[in-house]
Amino acid sequence: MDSGLLRKREKAKRYAEERNRIRIESLMVTFDGDNNPHTVHFQDGTWKCDCDFFQTRQTCSHTMALEIILEGMIPQVVTPE
Numbered sequence: 270m271d272s273g274l275l276r277k278r279e280k281a282k283r284y285a286e287e288r289n290r291i292r293i294e295s296l297m298v299t300f301d302g303d304n305n306p307h308t309v310h311f312q313d314g315t316w317k318c319d320c321d322f323f324q325t326r327q328t329c330s331h332t333m334a335l336e337i338i339l340e341g342m343i344p345q346v347v348t349p350e
Contacts (some may be wrong), residue, residue, distance in 0.1 A: 293343045300331045307331050314344050 284290055293310040302320065308318045311332050316332040323329040336343070 291342045293339060296334065296335075296343075300334070302331065309335060311335070311336050311343060 291312065296310070299308045300307045300309050300318075305320075306319055307320045309319075316328070316335075317323070318329050318331050320329050320331060331344065
């Protein structure tokens with residue numbers, strides 16, 4: 270393997286460990302829920318999910334799971350209680 274690629278891999282590992290370097294501005298995810306797949310979007314600091322629960326509460330298990338997974342990588346979103 271060439272030395273340039275080795276250096277890039279080491280740099281990639283370091284970046285992956287320094288999650289504070291990453292800020293996700295927009296994202297679209299297909300989330301395989303227990304009953305159906307759901308599409309979740311994050312854009313302009315706002316979550317959107319096509320599940321029924323989100324439509325009435327503006328939060329759901331899908332968006333909450335992604336907030337946990339992406340902690341520190343997305344701007345803080347205030348969700349209604």
